[in-house]
Amino acid sequence: xxxxxxxxxxxxxxxxxxxxxxxxxxxxxxxxxxxxxxxxxxxxxxxxxxxxxxxxxxxxxxxxxxxxxxxxxxxxxxxxxxxxxxxxxxxxxxxxxxxxxxxxxxxxxxxxxxxxxxxxxxxxxxxxxxxxxxxxxxxxxxxxxxxxxxxxxxxxxxxxxxxxxxxxxxxxxxxxxxxxxxxxxxxxxxxxxxxxxxxxxxxxxxxxxxxxxxxxxxxxxxxxxxxxxxxxxxxxxxxxxxxxxxxxxxxxxxxxxxxxxxxxxxxxxxxxxxxxxxxxxxxxxxxxxxxxxxxxxxxxxxxxxxxxxxxxxxxxxxxxxxxxxxxxx
Numbered sequence: 466x467x468x469x470x471x472x473x474x475x476x477x478x479x480x481x482x483x484x485x486x487x488x489x490x491x492x493x494x495x496x497x498x499x500x501x502x503x504x505x506x507x508x509x510x511x512x513x514x515x516x517x518x519x520x521x522x523x524x525x526x527x528x529x530x531x532x533x534x535x536x537x538x539x540x541x542x543x544x545x546x547x548x549x550x551x552x553x554x555x556x557x558x559x560x561x562x563x564x565x566x567x568x569x570x571x572x573x574x575x576x577x578x579x580x581x582x583x584x585x586x587x588x589x590x591x592x593x594x595x596x597x598x599x600x601x602x603x604x605x606x607x608x609x610x611x612x613x614x615x616x617x618x619x620x621x622x623x624x625x626x627x628x629x630x631x632x633x634x635x636x637x638x639x640x641x642x643x644x645x646x647x648x649x650x651x652x653x654x655x656x657x658x659x660x661x662x663x664x665x666x667x668x669x670x671x672x673x674x675x676x677x678x679x680x681x682x683x684x685x686x687x688x689x690x691x692x693x694x695x696x697x698x699x700x701x702x703x704x705x706x707x708x709x710x711x712x713x714x715x716x717x718x719x720x721x722x723x724x725x726x727x728x729x730x731x732x733x734x735x736x737x738x739x740x741x742x743x744x745x746x747x748x749x750x751x752x753x754x755x756x757x758x759x760x761x762x763x764x765x766x767x768x769x770x771x772x773x774x775x776x777x778x779x780x781x782x783x784x785x786x787x788x789x790x791x792x793x794x
Contacts, residue, residue, distance in 0.1 A: 470565065472487070484760060487776045490716070490782075501692050534686055536661070542619075548677045554576065557592070558581070558585035558590070562600060591616055594620070595622070599769070599774045600740050601740075602734060603631065620644065621646045622648075643666055720775065727790055742772050748765075
């Protein structure tokens with residue numbers, strides 16, 4: 466059985482107050498829900514995703530040829546890692562703290578992993594993420610990474626649509642130099658719908674792109690994944706997302722105050738989540754909290770022992786956390 470650690474539901478089901486996942490806690494986007502209800506699940510989608518690729522390309526202002534459809538961010542992470550290995554790549558560079566699938570995919574293909582602050586100059590594949598995971602902070606040296614011509618650089622933008630503070634480090638021209646990985650299901654409040662896409666750099670290595678395409682399964686997206694990605698590009702969904710960010714920003718301020726009232730040290734974050742050093746180890750009280758419907762994300766697997774990551778939730782959940790944590794003492 467896999468021992469991979471993730472936030473979200475576990476063997477006990479969905480926690481009533483699940484701080485361990487970073488989806489949009491305002492709820493599910495109504496425009497996307499409407500599109501999902503109208504989706505034709507009785508038929509296969511277009512295997513080439515012609516209309517979807519064109520729509521995503523127009524949304525980002527790029528050519529459709531640069532759009533790579535993926536079953537999920539994790540599927541693309543494994544696929545590009547395989548493509549790099551097949552091309553003779555030997556080394557993958559990772560941030561000091563990062564999503565675990567970057568390393569898992571490298572290990573699956575016998576690629577050596579190195580982490581910041583080690584130099585990335587010899588890496589065939591470099592992973593960046595902004596806002597970063599798990600800390601929600603700017604990616605260090607991202608501009609230098611984008612300017613480098615050594616190997617392929619992937620910028621994971623899973624949390625960019627849920628940015629509540631700060632500004633992106635790269636402008637559109639700089640982004641065109643890297644692979645961009647987009648996973649809108651978090652922003653749309655629908656993490657149960659698995660669908661993602663990547664945008665290849667303008668000057669992408671043609672042989673790498675070809676290997677990535679050849680490694681793709683048939684129909685990586687089902688009808689519902691297509692519906693979500695199409696709806697996410699629409700004005701209604703984007704308007705709802707902008708409004709939800711304002712709500713999340715207010716909730717985040719309140720949640721940090723609740724955590725600080727418990728004696729926790731909250732780290733800075735630009736996203737809809739943040740890390741904090743709790744006043745006692747979370748594993749010591751995790752079981753007691755879970756019985757109260759509370760779940761946090763322990764950060765030991767991110768090499769941040771003594772810290773937890775908390776997605777921003779509504780004030781009622783924040784008060785439930787405060788009460789349960791206090792009672793557990």
